[in-house]
Amino acid sequence: xxxxxxxxxxxxxxxxxxxxxxxxxxxxxxxxxxxxxxxxxxxxxxxxxxxxxxxxxxxxxxxxxxxxxxxxxxxxxxxxxxxxxxxxxxxxxxxxxxxxxxxxxxxxxxxxxxxxxxxxxxxxxxxxxxxxxxxxxxxx
Amino acid sequence: xxxxxxxxxxxxxxxxxxxxxxxxxxxxxxxxxxxxxxxxxxxxxxxxxxxxxxxxxxxxxxxxxxxxxxxxxxxxxxxxxxxxxxxxxxxxxxxxxxxxxxxxxxxxxxxxxxxxxxxxxxxxxxxxxxxxxxxxxxxx
DNA sequence: CTTGACTCCGTAGTCGGGTACGGAGTTTAC
DNA sequence: GTAAACTCCGTACCCGACTACGGAGTCAAG
Numbered sequence: 001x002x003x004x005x006x007x008x009x010x011x012x013x014x015x016x017x018x019x020x021x022x023x024x025x026x027x028x029x030x031x032x033x034x035x036x037x038x039x040x041x042x043x044x045x046x047x048x049x050x051x052x053x054x055x056x057x058x059x060x061x062x063x064x065x066x067x068x069x070x071x072x073x074x075x076x077x078x079x080x081x082x083x084x085x086x087x088x089x090x091x092x093x094x095x096x097x098x099x100x101x102x103x104x105x106x107x108x109x110x111x112x113x114x115x116x117x118x119x120x121x122x123x124x125x126x127x128x129x130x131x132x133x134x135x136x137x138x139x140x
Numbered sequence: 141x142x143x144x145x146x147x148x149x150x151x152x153x154x155x156x157x158x159x160x161x162x163x164x165x166x167x168x169x170x171x172x173x174x175x176x177x178x179x180x181x182x183x184x185x186x187x188x189x190x191x192x193x194x195x196x197x198x199x200x201x202x203x204x205x206x207x208x209x210x211x212x213x214x215x216x217x218x219x220x221x222x223x224x225x226x227x228x229x230x231x232x233x234x235x236x237x238x239x240x241x242x243x244x245x246x247x248x249x250x251x252x253x254x255x256x257x258x259x260x261x262x263x264x265x266x267x268x269x270x271x272x273x274x275x276x277x278x279x280x
Numbered sequence: 281c282t283t284g285a286c287t288c289c290g291t292a293g294t295c296g297g298g299t300a301c302g303g304a305g306t307t308t309a310c
Numbered sequence: 311g312t313a314a315a316c317t318c319c320g321t322a323c324c325c326g327a328c329t330a331c332g333g334a335g336t337c338a339a340g
Contacts, residue, residue, distance in 0.1 A: 007286065017287085018329060026327090038336055039287055059242055063327070082253045089246040096239045099232055102199055106229040113222045147316065157317085158299060166297090178306055179317055203297070 003041040013050040020050070028053055028067055060088060143181040153190040160190070168193055168207055200228060 010017045024031035029049060033040050049070070056066045065084065072081040150157045164171035169189060173180050189210070196206045205224065212221045 005286075006288090016329080019327085021289085022328060057327095059246060078253060082250060085246055085250050085253070089243065089250060092239055092243045092246060096236060096243065099236045099239065103229065103232045103236065106199060106225055106232060110222060110225045110229060113218060113225070145316075146318090156299075159297090161319085162298060197297095 003036065003043060004047070005039060006042065009042045009046060009050065012047050013054065015050065015054065023050070023053065023063075026063055026067070028063060028070065060092060143176065143183060144187070145179060146182065149182045149186060149190065152187050153194065155190065155194070163190070163193065163203075166203055166207065168203060168210065200232060 004012065006017055006020055010020055013020075020029060021031075023029045029046065031040075033042065033046070035041065052070070053063075053066055056069060057063075061069065061084075065088075069081060069084060072078075072084070144152065146157055146160055150160055153160075160169060161171075163169045169186065171180075173182065173186070175181060192210070193203075193206050196209060197203075201209065201224075205228075209221060209224060212218075212224070
């Protein structure tokens, strides 16, 4: 249980001090912890919490969802936590499905372009003109 | 070649008038077209261009990239257009790979939670505490 | 006891792709 | 001829997750 300054905590978690402050404002981390003199002191529990936040982000949870996950952890509500993970899983699967369609569309555009002679109506740009293309869901 | 008002064009493309104006500001659509009286008139070429933009967005191109694609179309540079589609394809494939990892991680979290008895250390929330998790790339 | 690094806190700006608002002018239908 | 609907244009605001900035206070090393 060694004490950390906010800067040391940031370095340990691989985030910036600004990010930690931002999480405090968002109530993901407490900003009313103990102080030594004028400066707040953090400890390993804070680091664990911070790492949890970053990993949950990697899984695609928003900060609001992560706040909820942390709350569920505190009240030990596993049913609800599992439901959130399940919902996220389904969302990811939907997204994978969309991206597969997009991949196929792009792949056929590319190969089609490769096999078309120069004076022909370039596929890439105008296959996109066809109707009944993919329905809309991009978001990168 | 029937003339359209901006409102009719918007309805035909399924976007809002505001969106069309926004694309004009971004130089994706021209805003110096002919007018009839005080109002600009649009025609099928504009509708085609607008649909192209929306379809390219569906494939995940940004508006800047779409501007570039439109430029390449004008100068008929198929090599570069194909390169952009190829790059986009690779990006999509990377993303699919990431999402597959995320899906697996979520799935194992969920099933693990389902098969753990209540007093045990709930998996969902603290598997996330393990080291060497996924490396960072979320973006929903 | 000074210097430099750090901390605290508040506010503002960034990105991308729009949406919203508001006032003034125009056009169309009745 | 007037009212409703539309257009034009500019500016401001939205989302999420930060990042940047600035001034003041504080702490640790030399």
